[in-house]
Amino acid sequence: MAGEGIRLAFEQAEPNGFGERWRLPACQQPTLSELFAISPRDGGWSGFLLAQLARDRPLLWVQERMAILEAGRIYPPGLGLADLIHVEARDARSALWAMEEGLRCPGLGAVIGELWGDPAALDFTATRRLAVAAERHGVAAYLIRLGGHANLSGARMRWRIASAPSLLHPLNAKAPGTAAWDADLFRARGAGPGRWSVTHEANRFHLVASAGDRTLGEDQRRSA
Secondary structure, X not given: OOEOXXXXXXXXXXXXXXXXXXXXXXXXXXXXXXEEEOOOOOXXXXXXXXXXXXXXXXXXXXXXXXXXXXXXXXXXXXXXOOOEEEEEEOOHHHHHHHHHHHHOOOOOOEEEEEEEOOOOOOOHHHHHHHHHHHHHHOOEEEEEEEOOOOOOOOOOEEEEEEEEOOOEOOOOOOOEOOOEEEEEEEEEOOEOOEEEEEEEEOOEEEEOXXXXXXXXXXXXXXXX
């Protein structure tokens, strides 16, 4: 998969059971991405997102009230985030406003916003404004959609993320190993869709096989 503004590359395979080291499909400049949780109670999107975030600058994390009530308030120490600004917004309109204001601050590493459902305030114009602000000021924006549908959006990349069975633990077969996710890129500006099972370790994404088969599947190679 390749296209204008998108990078995707494979490196030499590793003898550690992961398969190829993999660079996540990403735009060449900071922009707006949407992450749809496959289920409102599936928090796999958070691990997938955190693996991509740089930690050298503060992060702004905005949660609207309904997202907190339905999916829970973030706990920064549990996420390994030391330098985090958390905003609780009363509704989607307030959350979108806070995100856009945050994107105007180039000192931030990223702006993350969690919204519940399909609020009227979240239309194409609102997402387009976020994308333009992110690109203009060089701050990545991530819009987390909990219980929502993939309506018209100005996001440059749109993912559906689900938790996948963890990898085998190297020391205890009954213990969970490295976390893994099913990542479905169903829209990307200048590129076609793709779907992968991935994990993240040593600052790299790695392709992994489906549960019960630790050999990298040919279907995953072709889809990439």
